[in-house]
Amino acid sequence: MDGPLTPRESAKFIAENSRDVFIDGGGVRRVAELLFAKVSGPELDLGSWKALHELNPRAADEAAVNWVFVTDTLNFSFWSEHEEHKCLVGYRGKTYSGYWSLCAAVNRALDEGWCPSPGIPITSASYYATVTLEQVQHIFRSDTDVPMPLIEERHRILNETGKILLEKFEGSFLNCVRKSEKSAQKLMHLVVESFPSYRDVTQFEGKRISFYKRAQILVADTWSVLEGKGDGCFKDISSITMFADYRLPQVLVHLGALKYSKELLEKLLKGEMLSYGDRQEVEIRGCSLWCVELIRDCLLELIEKKGEKTSREINSVLLDYYLWDYARDHRADMKGIPFHHTRCIYY
Numbered sequence: 505m506d507g508p509l510t511p512r513e514s515a516k517f518i519a520e521n522s523r524d525v526f527i528d529g530g531g532v533r534r535v536a537e538l539l540f541a542k543v544s545g546p547e548l549d550l551g552s553w554k555a556l557h558e559l560n561p562r563a564a565d566e567a568a569v570n571w572v573f574v575t576d577t578l579n580f581s582f583w584s585e586h587e588e589h590k591c592l593v594g595y596r597g598k599t600y601s602g603y604w605s606l607c608a609a610v611n612r613a614l615d616e617g618w619c620p621s622p623g624i625p626i627t628s629a630s631y632y633a634t635v636t637l638e639q640v641q642h643i644f645r646s647d648t649d650v651p652m653p654l655i656e657e658r659h660r661i662l663n664e665t666g667k668i669l670l671e672k673f674e675g676s677f678l679n680c681v682r683k684s685e686k687s688a689q690k691l692m693h694l695v696v697e698s699f700p701s702y703r704d705v706t707q708f709e710g711k712r713i714s715f716y717k718r719a720q721i722l723v724a725d726t727w728s729v730l731e732g733k734g735d736g737c738f739k740d741i742s743s744i745t746m747f748a749d750y751r752l753p754q755v756l757v758h759l760g761a762l763k764y765s766k767e768l769l770e771k772l773l774k775g776e777m778l779s780y781g782d783r784q785e786v787e788i789r790g791c792s793l794w795c796v797e798l799i800r801d802c803l804l805e806l807i808e809k810k811g812e813k814t815s816r817e818i819n820s821v822l823l824d825y826y827l828w829d830y831a832r833d834h835r836a837d838m839k840g841i842p843f844h845h846t847r848c849i850y851y
Protein backbone atom coordinates (compact mmCIF):
# COMPACT_ATOMS: atom_id res chain seq x y z
CA MET A 505 0.00 0.00 0.00
CA ASP A 506 1.53 3.36 -0.98
CA GLY A 507 2.18 5.86 1.82
CA PRO A 508 -0.01 8.80 2.85
CA LEU A 509 0.01 12.14 1.02
CA THR A 510 2.97 14.32 2.10
CA PRO A 511 2.17 17.06 4.65
CA ARG A 512 2.17 19.68 1.87
CA GLU A 513 -0.08 17.61 -0.43
CA SER A 514 -2.32 16.79 2.56
CA ALA A 515 -2.66 20.48 3.48
CA LYS A 516 -3.55 21.51 -0.09
CA PHE A 517 -6.17 18.76 -0.35
CA ILE A 518 -7.69 19.67 3.05
CA ALA A 519 -7.79 23.41 2.24
CA GLU A 520 -9.60 22.66 -1.05
CA ASN A 521 -12.25 20.59 0.73
CA SER A 522 -12.56 22.36 4.08
CA ARG A 523 -16.03 23.24 5.37
CA ASP A 524 -15.34 24.97 8.71
CA VAL A 525 -11.89 26.56 8.28
CA PHE A 526 -10.98 29.15 5.62
CA ILE A 527 -7.84 30.94 4.47
CA ASP A 528 -8.26 34.71 4.05
CA GLY A 529 -6.23 36.04 1.09
CA GLY A 530 -6.10 39.58 2.47
CA GLY A 531 -4.93 38.27 5.82
CA VAL A 532 -2.24 36.17 4.11
CA ARG A 533 -0.92 39.33 2.40
CA ARG A 534 -0.98 41.33 5.63
CA VAL A 535 1.02 38.64 7.47
CA ALA A 536 3.49 38.50 4.55
CA GLU A 537 3.94 42.27 4.87
CA LEU A 538 4.46 41.96 8.65
CA LEU A 539 7.15 39.36 7.97
CA PHE A 540 8.66 41.39 5.11
CA ALA A 541 9.53 44.12 7.62
CA LYS A 542 11.48 41.49 9.59
CA VAL A 543 13.20 39.79 6.68
CA SER A 544 16.62 41.31 7.43
CA GLY A 545 16.14 41.27 11.21
CA PRO A 546 17.49 38.79 13.77
CA GLU A 547 14.17 36.93 14.25
CA LEU A 548 13.93 35.45 10.75
CA ASP A 549 17.36 33.98 11.02
CA LEU A 550 18.58 30.50 11.85
CA GLY A 551 20.73 31.95 14.64
CA SER A 552 17.63 33.07 16.58
CA TRP A 553 16.99 29.46 17.66
CA LYS A 554 19.88 29.86 20.13
CA ALA A 555 20.07 33.63 20.44
CA LEU A 556 16.42 34.15 21.46
CA HIS A 557 15.91 31.01 23.57
CA GLU A 558 18.10 30.55 26.63
CA LEU A 559 16.90 26.97 27.28
CA ASN A 560 18.05 25.69 23.88
CA PRO A 561 21.59 24.20 23.83
CA ARG A 562 24.46 26.58 22.98
CA ALA A 563 26.61 23.76 21.59
CA ALA A 564 26.38 22.07 18.20
CA ASP A 565 27.73 18.69 19.26
CA GLU A 566 26.37 15.15 19.71
CA ALA A 567 25.03 15.89 23.20
CA ALA A 568 23.09 18.89 21.82
CA VAL A 569 21.60 16.74 19.05
CA ASN A 570 20.49 14.16 21.62
CA TRP A 571 18.97 16.97 23.72
CA VAL A 572 16.89 17.99 20.68
CA PHE A 573 15.84 14.39 20.07
CA VAL A 574 14.53 13.74 23.58
CA THR A 575 12.72 17.09 23.82
CA ASP A 576 11.05 16.70 20.42
CA THR A 577 10.11 13.11 21.32
CA LEU A 578 8.13 14.64 24.22
CA ASN A 579 7.11 17.84 22.42
CA PHE A 580 3.31 17.50 22.66
CA SER A 581 0.13 18.49 24.48
CA PHE A 582 1.07 21.08 27.13
CA TRP A 583 -2.25 22.92 27.21
CA SER A 584 -4.35 22.82 30.38
CA GLU A 585 -8.15 22.99 30.73
CA HIS A 586 -7.83 26.20 32.76
CA GLU A 587 -5.17 28.67 31.56
CA GLU A 588 -4.60 30.03 35.07
CA HIS A 589 -4.17 26.51 36.49
CA LYS A 590 -1.31 24.77 34.69
CA CYS A 591 1.99 22.93 34.96
CA LEU A 592 4.90 25.29 35.72
CA VAL A 593 8.62 24.50 36.07
CA GLY A 594 11.07 26.81 37.82
CA TYR A 595 14.63 26.74 36.54
CA ARG A 596 17.57 29.06 37.39
CA GLY A 597 15.26 31.69 38.84
CA LYS A 598 12.70 31.77 36.02
CA THR A 599 9.32 30.01 35.71
CA TYR A 600 8.39 28.27 32.48
CA SER A 601 5.07 27.01 31.11
CA GLY A 602 3.95 24.98 28.09
CA TYR A 603 6.64 23.68 25.77
CA TRP A 604 9.29 25.60 27.69
CA SER A 605 8.34 23.79 30.91
CA LEU A 606 9.49 20.59 29.19
CA CYS A 607 12.86 22.10 28.26
CA ALA A 608 13.27 23.58 31.74
CA ALA A 609 12.61 20.15 33.30
CA VAL A 610 15.15 18.47 30.99
CA ASN A 611 17.81 21.07 31.87
CA ARG A 612 16.95 20.89 35.60
CA ALA A 613 17.45 17.09 35.51
CA LEU A 614 20.81 17.43 33.74
CA ASP A 615 21.91 19.93 36.43
CA GLU A 616 20.70 18.02 39.47
CA GLY A 617 20.63 14.34 40.19
CA TRP A 618 20.12 11.62 42.67
CA CYS A 619 22.92 12.62 45.05
CA PRO A 620 25.83 12.25 44.67
CA SER A 621 25.81 11.60 40.89
CA PRO A 622 26.51 14.67 38.70
CA GLY A 623 23.09 14.77 37.06
CA ILE A 624 20.19 12.69 35.69
CA PRO A 625 21.28 11.65 32.14
CA ILE A 626 17.77 12.23 30.75
CA THR A 627 19.14 12.79 27.21
CA SER A 628 20.93 9.42 27.15
CA ALA A 629 19.01 6.58 25.49
CA SER A 630 20.66 4.04 27.81
CA TYR A 631 18.95 5.92 30.68
CA TYR A 632 15.51 6.69 29.29
CA ALA A 633 15.10 3.26 27.64
CA THR A 634 14.55 1.85 31.13
CA VAL A 635 13.60 4.91 33.20
CA THR A 636 10.70 4.15 35.55
CA LEU A 637 7.37 5.99 35.70
CA GLU A 638 8.16 7.37 39.15
CA GLN A 639 11.52 8.71 37.90
CA VAL A 640 9.74 10.37 34.95
CA GLN A 641 7.18 11.88 37.35
CA HIS A 642 10.07 13.27 39.40
CA ILE A 643 12.03 14.62 36.42
CA PHE A 644 9.00 16.37 34.87
CA ARG A 645 7.45 17.42 38.20
CA SER A 646 5.49 20.67 38.23
CA ASP A 647 5.86 23.49 40.78
CA THR A 648 2.04 23.64 40.89
CA ASP A 649 -0.47 20.91 41.68
CA VAL A 650 -1.09 20.50 37.95
CA PRO A 651 1.22 17.78 36.55
CA MET A 652 2.57 17.84 32.99
CA PRO A 653 -0.22 16.32 30.84
CA LEU A 654 0.02 12.69 29.58
CA ILE A 655 2.91 11.82 31.92
CA GLU A 656 2.22 8.07 31.59
CA GLU A 657 2.33 8.37 27.78
CA ARG A 658 5.57 10.32 28.06
CA HIS A 659 7.06 7.49 30.14
CA ARG A 660 5.91 4.83 27.66
CA ILE A 661 7.28 6.80 24.70
CA LEU A 662 10.64 7.38 26.41
CA ASN A 663 11.08 3.64 27.03
CA GLU A 664 9.95 2.72 23.49
CA THR A 665 12.08 5.38 21.77
CA GLY A 666 15.18 4.75 23.90
CA LYS A 667 15.11 1.03 23.15
CA ILE A 668 14.83 1.65 19.38
CA LEU A 669 17.60 4.27 19.43
CA LEU A 670 19.87 1.74 21.18
CA GLU A 671 18.95 -1.12 18.82
CA LYS A 672 19.07 0.76 15.50
CA PHE A 673 21.35 3.78 16.02
CA GLU A 674 23.84 2.77 18.75
CA GLY A 675 21.98 5.02 21.21
CA SER A 676 22.64 8.34 19.47
CA PHE A 677 20.31 10.38 17.24
CA LEU A 678 23.40 11.79 15.49
CA ASN A 679 23.80 8.35 13.86
CA CYS A 680 20.24 8.64 12.55
CA VAL A 681 21.05 12.10 11.16
CA ARG A 682 24.18 10.79 9.47
CA LYS A 683 22.21 7.96 7.81
CA SER A 684 20.08 10.63 6.10
CA GLU A 685 22.99 11.97 4.03
CA LYS A 686 22.09 15.64 4.63
CA SER A 687 18.55 15.25 3.30
CA ALA A 688 15.75 16.66 5.47
CA GLN A 689 13.21 14.43 3.72
CA LYS A 690 15.29 11.27 4.22
CA LEU A 691 15.72 12.13 7.91
CA MET A 692 11.99 12.83 8.37
CA HIS A 693 11.04 9.50 6.78
CA LEU A 694 13.73 7.56 8.68
CA VAL A 695 12.36 9.02 11.94
CA VAL A 696 8.73 8.14 11.06
CA GLU A 697 9.70 4.60 9.96
CA SER A 698 11.85 3.95 13.03
CA PHE A 699 9.88 5.60 15.88
CA PRO A 700 6.12 4.81 16.12
CA SER A 701 5.24 7.85 18.27
CA TYR A 702 6.19 10.14 15.35
CA ARG A 703 3.60 8.62 12.97
CA ASP A 704 1.23 11.61 12.80
CA VAL A 705 -1.00 10.17 10.05
CA THR A 706 -4.82 10.18 9.74
CA GLN A 707 -7.69 10.17 7.18
CA PHE A 708 -9.60 12.95 5.42
CA GLU A 709 -12.32 12.49 2.78
CA GLY A 710 -11.19 8.87 2.28
CA LYS A 711 -7.52 9.73 1.72
CA ARG A 712 -4.60 8.90 4.04
CA ILE A 713 -2.95 12.17 4.99
CA SER A 714 0.12 13.09 7.08
CA PHE A 715 1.21 16.07 9.16
CA TYR A 716 4.32 14.50 10.75
CA LYS A 717 4.43 17.50 13.07
CA ARG A 718 7.02 16.16 15.55
CA ALA A 719 9.15 14.55 12.82
CA GLN A 720 9.26 17.84 10.91
CA ILE A 721 10.08 19.96 13.96
CA LEU A 722 12.74 17.41 14.94
CA VAL A 723 14.40 17.87 11.54
CA ALA A 724 14.09 21.66 11.88
CA ASP A 725 15.49 21.73 15.42
CA THR A 726 18.36 19.43 14.33
CA TRP A 727 19.12 21.88 11.48
CA SER A 728 19.00 24.73 14.04
CA VAL A 729 21.10 23.14 16.79
CA LEU A 730 23.77 22.21 14.19
CA GLU A 731 23.51 25.79 12.83
CA GLY A 732 22.85 24.52 9.32
CA LYS A 733 26.41 23.23 9.09
CA GLY A 734 28.16 19.84 8.83
CA ASP A 735 25.75 16.97 9.46
CA GLY A 736 22.95 19.57 9.73
CA CYS A 737 23.54 21.12 6.31
CA PHE A 738 20.25 19.87 4.82
CA LYS A 739 20.15 20.83 1.13
CA ASP A 740 16.33 20.39 1.08
CA ILE A 741 15.38 22.09 4.38
CA SER A 742 12.95 24.29 2.41
CA SER A 743 10.82 21.20 1.72
CA ILE A 744 9.91 21.03 5.42
CA THR A 745 6.54 22.72 6.10
CA MET A 746 5.28 24.52 9.21
CA PHE A 747 4.50 22.28 12.17
CA ALA A 748 0.75 21.67 12.61
CA ASP A 749 0.29 22.23 16.35
CA TYR A 750 -2.40 24.05 18.38
CA ARG A 751 -0.64 27.45 18.66
CA LEU A 752 -0.11 28.35 15.00
CA PRO A 753 -3.85 28.15 14.13
CA GLN A 754 -4.57 30.49 17.04
CA VAL A 755 -2.04 33.10 15.92
CA LEU A 756 -3.12 32.82 12.25
CA VAL A 757 -6.73 33.53 13.30
CA HIS A 758 -5.51 36.41 15.49
CA LEU A 759 -3.63 37.88 12.49
CA GLY A 760 -6.66 37.47 10.20
CA ALA A 761 -5.14 34.90 7.83
CA LEU A 762 -7.38 32.06 8.98
CA LYS A 763 -11.10 32.07 9.76
CA TYR A 764 -13.44 29.58 11.45
CA SER A 765 -17.14 28.96 10.70
CA LYS A 766 -19.56 30.30 13.31
CA GLU A 767 -20.36 26.76 14.42
CA LEU A 768 -16.70 25.81 14.90
CA LEU A 769 -15.85 29.08 16.66
CA GLU A 770 -18.71 28.55 19.14
CA LYS A 771 -17.48 25.01 19.82
CA LEU A 772 -13.91 26.23 20.46
CA LEU A 773 -15.06 29.14 22.64
CA LYS A 774 -16.86 26.59 24.83
CA GLY A 775 -13.56 24.69 25.12
CA GLU A 776 -15.08 21.55 23.63
CA MET A 777 -12.49 18.82 22.96
CA LEU A 778 -11.81 17.68 19.42
CA SER A 779 -10.43 14.18 18.95
CA TYR A 780 -7.30 13.47 16.92
CA GLY A 781 -8.47 12.84 13.34
CA ASP A 782 -11.91 14.52 13.70
CA ARG A 783 -12.87 16.35 10.51
CA GLN A 784 -12.72 19.80 12.13
CA GLU A 785 -9.41 19.04 13.88
CA VAL A 786 -7.90 17.95 10.56
CA GLU A 787 -9.26 21.06 8.81
CA ILE A 788 -7.72 23.36 11.44
CA ARG A 789 -4.29 21.68 11.12
CA GLY A 790 -4.38 21.33 7.33
CA CYS A 791 -5.60 24.87 6.59
CA SER A 792 -3.01 26.32 9.01
CA LEU A 793 -0.25 24.44 7.24
CA TRP A 794 -1.47 25.54 3.79
CA CYS A 795 -1.92 29.11 5.05
CA VAL A 796 1.77 29.32 6.06
CA GLU A 797 2.79 27.92 2.66
CA LEU A 798 0.77 30.74 0.98
CA ILE A 799 2.28 33.33 3.33
CA ARG A 800 5.75 32.10 2.41
CA ASP A 801 4.96 32.31 -1.33
CA CYS A 802 3.57 35.84 -0.87
CA LEU A 803 6.62 36.91 1.16
CA LEU A 804 9.02 35.57 -1.48
CA GLU A 805 7.09 37.57 -4.12
CA LEU A 806 7.36 40.74 -2.00
CA ILE A 807 11.13 40.21 -1.62
CA GLU A 808 11.41 39.71 -5.37
CA LYS A 809 9.23 42.73 -6.22
CA LYS A 810 10.83 45.13 -3.75
CA GLY A 811 14.26 43.88 -4.67
CA GLU A 812 15.08 43.36 -1.00
CA LYS A 813 18.64 42.09 -1.02
CA THR A 814 18.69 39.19 1.37
CA SER A 815 21.23 36.42 1.08
CA ARG A 816 19.53 34.36 3.74
CA GLU A 817 17.08 31.60 3.01
CA ILE A 818 13.43 32.30 3.84
CA ASN A 819 11.60 29.00 4.41
CA SER A 820 8.52 27.68 6.22
CA VAL A 821 10.63 26.57 9.20
CA LEU A 822 11.78 30.13 9.96
CA LEU A 823 8.27 31.51 9.37
CA ASP A 824 6.86 28.91 11.74
CA TYR A 825 9.44 29.66 14.45
CA TYR A 826 8.70 33.38 14.11
CA LEU A 827 4.91 32.93 14.29
CA TRP A 828 5.17 30.53 17.22
CA ASP A 829 7.38 32.96 19.14
CA TYR A 830 4.98 35.77 18.16
CA ALA A 831 2.11 33.77 19.69
CA ARG A 832 4.13 33.38 22.88
CA ASP A 833 4.92 37.09 23.07
CA HIS A 834 1.30 38.16 22.33
CA ARG A 835 -0.49 35.75 24.67
CA ALA A 836 -2.47 38.59 26.26
CA ASP A 837 -3.60 40.08 22.91
CA MET A 838 -4.76 36.60 21.82
CA LYS A 839 -6.86 35.98 24.93
CA GLY A 840 -10.15 36.12 23.04
CA ILE A 841 -8.96 33.76 20.30
CA PRO A 842 -9.58 30.11 21.25
CA PHE A 843 -7.20 27.31 20.32
CA HIS A 844 -8.46 23.80 19.69
CA HIS A 845 -8.18 21.26 22.52
CA THR A 846 -7.00 17.86 21.32
CA ARG A 847 -5.21 15.59 23.77
CA CYS A 848 -2.73 13.44 21.84
CA ILE A 849 0.95 12.51 21.58
CA TYR A 850 1.43 14.02 18.10
CA TYR A 851 1.48 17.77 18.82
Ligand SMILES: Nc1nc2c(c(CN[C@H]3C=C[C@H](O)[C@@H]3O)cn2[C@@H]2O[C@H](COP(=O)(O)O)[C@@H](O)[C@H]2O)c(=O)[nH]1
Nearest residue numbers: 553579580581582602603747749750751752825828851
Ligand atom coordinates in the same frame (compact mmCIF):
# COMPACT_ATOMS: atom_id res chain seq x y z
N1 LIG B 1 4.36 25.17 15.15
C1 LIG B 1 5.18 25.08 16.20
N2 LIG B 1 4.77 24.40 17.29
C2 LIG B 1 5.63 24.33 18.34
C3 LIG B 1 6.89 24.91 18.35
C4 LIG B 1 7.46 24.59 19.62
C5 LIG B 1 8.77 24.95 20.17
N3 LIG B 1 9.71 25.34 19.20
C6 LIG B 1 10.60 26.33 19.66
C7 LIG B 1 11.81 25.65 20.10
C8 LIG B 1 12.86 26.07 19.43
C9 LIG B 1 12.49 27.11 18.51
O1 LIG B 1 13.11 28.27 18.96
C10 LIG B 1 11.01 27.27 18.59
O2 LIG B 1 10.67 28.57 18.97
C11 LIG B 1 6.52 23.86 20.32
N4 LIG B 1 5.45 23.73 19.53
C12 LIG B 1 4.15 23.15 19.84
O3 LIG B 1 3.39 24.21 20.45
C13 LIG B 1 2.55 23.66 21.46
C14 LIG B 1 3.01 24.22 22.79
O4 LIG B 1 2.66 25.58 22.85
P1 LIG B 1 2.56 26.29 24.30
O5 LIG B 1 1.46 25.53 25.06
O6 LIG B 1 2.23 27.72 23.99
O7 LIG B 1 3.93 26.09 24.96
C15 LIG B 1 2.70 22.15 21.37
O8 LIG B 1 1.81 21.63 20.41
C16 LIG B 1 4.13 22.03 20.85
O9 LIG B 1 4.34 20.79 20.19
C17 LIG B 1 7.31 25.62 17.19
O10 LIG B 1 8.41 26.19 17.08
N5 LIG B 1 6.41 25.68 16.15
